[in-house]
Amino acid sequence: IRFKNDIDKAIEEKQFQLYYQPQYNLNAEKVVAVEALIRWIHPKKGFISPTDFIDIAEQTGQIHPIGKWVLQEACEQLKIWQDRGLAWKVSVNISPKQLFKDDFIELVFNIISETNIDPKYLELEITENIYINGEYSIMKLRKLKELGVSLAIDDFGTGYSSLQYLKELPIDVIKIDKLFIDGILNNLNDLSIIKGIITMAKTLDLKIIAEGVEIEKQMEVLKYLGCDMIQGYIIEKPIPINELEERYLHNK
């Protein structure tokens, strides 16, 4: 309960920030997108990881105001880049709780309209879990697609998507979970799974992002296997907007 009040206060007092982690295109050999990741800088407790508050916020319903703020903030940033002629995509994490709320499509529509962004540069990341496979979520994803946004399945491989459902989901991108990338160099099972996911993605005409790439050799293998994009410490960790601007957009 204490924590619940803290989250309320954090929303009111603007203690949240968005960090951005670059996504690197292996063929173009450049950063083409960023994932927005929430950070909580508490005035007394300091840095609080999203893994320590997103779950709670999902249980209390506070994920809704938090998620709204994240989407709004990310779209405002996207608008700034679009006005500068920069064609970067911004990817935003959406909790299944948000997706299932009745007015979620309307919320996304309103934020796109109000910020006046080109929605094709907005990507929504939905975690692969049990719920994503139902008819209701497929219907919701279709409606989101109609708004013109791009859709990604996050943490792919850890969840429950069968091939059959994957075929039915109106998604554009699969993000391979770090768990598999960790084993790519020394675990044949992980390597096979990654190969399988990439082959399947190509069959279904989906783009692939490998998450949590930390070393050069992993990057080389992923490129060889036909992976489109990578994200991970080898490129950059999640960083605040001013650092991102300094390092990547210095004269853009």
Ligand code: G
């Ligand atoms: O950035 P970091 O590795 O600390 O994030 C930990 C977890 O928190 C990740 O699984 C990430 O998906 C989740 N997360 C980060 N930002 C957001 C957000 O804005 N919304 C939701 N729902 N989850 C987020």
Ligand code: G
């Ligand atoms: O679950 P999700 O994919 O949203 O998780 C993203 C989180 O993973 C980010 O919060 C980021 O801090 C973390 N992350 C990103 N790249 C790497 C990496 O190369 N190594 C590790 N250990 N964590 C990473």
Ligand code: NA
């Ligand atoms: Na994510």
